[in-house]
Amino acid sequence: MADITLYDLPGCPFCGIVRSKLDELDLEYDTIDVPRSHAARTEVKEVSGQTGVPVITDEAQGVEGMPESSNIVDYLEETYGEDGA
Template structure:
């Protein structure tokens, strides 16, 4: 699997990313992390910090945090530019 999502149970920011991955049909592995920041060593090893969500996309060589940035990356990388949601109607 080339996409891995580090996430926390009941984290709304993580669910925001999960919803986008599912919407785009991107297959991914979930890595569930500890609730306490001090115990998120696996996240820190991957991304240099302990905040979630963190996505690692091996195919594109991307590791990033912050749900809004991840959302934008997913939309740009995996989204369909021809879908109605992406068509620019401002002429």
């Protein structure tokens, strides 16, 4: 089990941006596919307080339920990119 978990909706362009950054940084991560219906996204709501995706958790860094693709990409770059690693 990886430290990073991505809550993902297949076909979501914002989720794709985060997946691309994770792959670019060669990070191991688990993916949890969320339902298309916001009302059924109970797990992602418990983690992040909202139903939008993408959301990541990073147990190694104490990150629980970070939303918004731009914030996630910035975090990944700062934490695991060449300047952060």
